[in-house]
Amino acid sequence: MACDLxxxxxxxxxxxxxxxxxxxxxxxxxxxxxxxxxxxxxxSNEDLNAQARNMVSLIAAQFNGA
Structure with missing residues (x-):
């Protein structure tokens, strides 16, 4: 079972x-x-947060038709 997981x-x-x-x-x-x-x-946490903010802005731009 563990091997399958x-x-x-x-x-x-x-x-x-x-x-x-x-x-x-x-x-x-x-x-x-x-x-x-x-x-x-x-x-680092700051880098991870910056990457998350960047990804959210990319997704928002996609939905806004940019």
């Missing part, structure tokens, strides 16, 4: 990473400056 977790993580990379590519094509993926372990 581990495999499921690995599959979900791999899918999430691919989806994130696809969205980063879409935003780059749209003209936004999007940084490469940064490991959460390497980020």
């Amino acid at each position: 581990l495999r499921l977790r690995m599959a979900v993580d791999a899918a999430r990473e691919q989806i994130e990379e696809d969205w980063r590519q879409r935003y780059r094509i749209a003209g936004f400056k999007v940084p490469d993926r940064i490991s959460e372990e390497e980020m």
